[in-house]
Amino acid sequence: MFRQASGLLARSFLSSSRSWVRPFSTDLPAAPTADSSFAEAWKKVVPNIEPPKTPIAFVNPRPPTPSSIPSKLTVNFVLPYASELSTKEVDMVIIPATTGQMGVLPGHVATIAELKPGVLSVHEGNEVTKYFISSGFAFIHANSYADVVAIEAVPIDQIDPSLVQKGLAEFTQKLSSASTDLEKAEAQIGVYVHSALNSALTG
């Protein structure tokens, strides 16, 4: 019985920042906590014993879309080796999605965005914190929670401009001399990342 309790505690940490990805998540209210069809089928066969709990009973329900838009956006920004921001309440984040810079405000529609190498800026009151992200994903949930995951994220002032210029020149040269598709793709990635770093430094 205590094992179940620790399972519940562990799940509540996980589910507060990561909810189930379901289709049409804007249509559904909070997710169900008990498996009703299983319980009914069980009762038909074994009426005297309580139906066992299925995994869905241990999962925290997806938080429902609040009826009024919350005033702040809660951001979780994690990297594989550290958690940069953990449930930080901010006014807005601008994420570098592959479709362009996307501004996320409280009450944003639930979205999953793939990120391209670029600048993530976190706006809180008057202060703006900028990070350069190598690539990753951003999950925006209906209840104004945003999870951003990236492999590398550095504050802009940790980037060395001379190394960026050197890398850009090197990869532009590699791109022109590349032969196989794979080499071309690698060189293109190099050019792209370095020019994004460049514009992050200047912009």
Place this chain on the structure above:
Amino acid sequence: MASNAAAPFWRSAGMTYITYSNICANLVRNCLKEPYKTEALTREKVHFSVSKWTEGKPEKPTIRSDTPED
């Protein structure tokens, strides 16, 4: 949803997302100032050994390691 939306250039060149993402991360790490760069390079280190199994027996493993062998 468009079926098979235009694949990104790395996908059509045969690269997976993980490879692409790791390459991006390595490039960013190489452009950092000291001392952040040395910290970051330790994160890049990989150490694993892979061995294929045939007929219930493992073959000779290939070891990929960035830590120097002592």
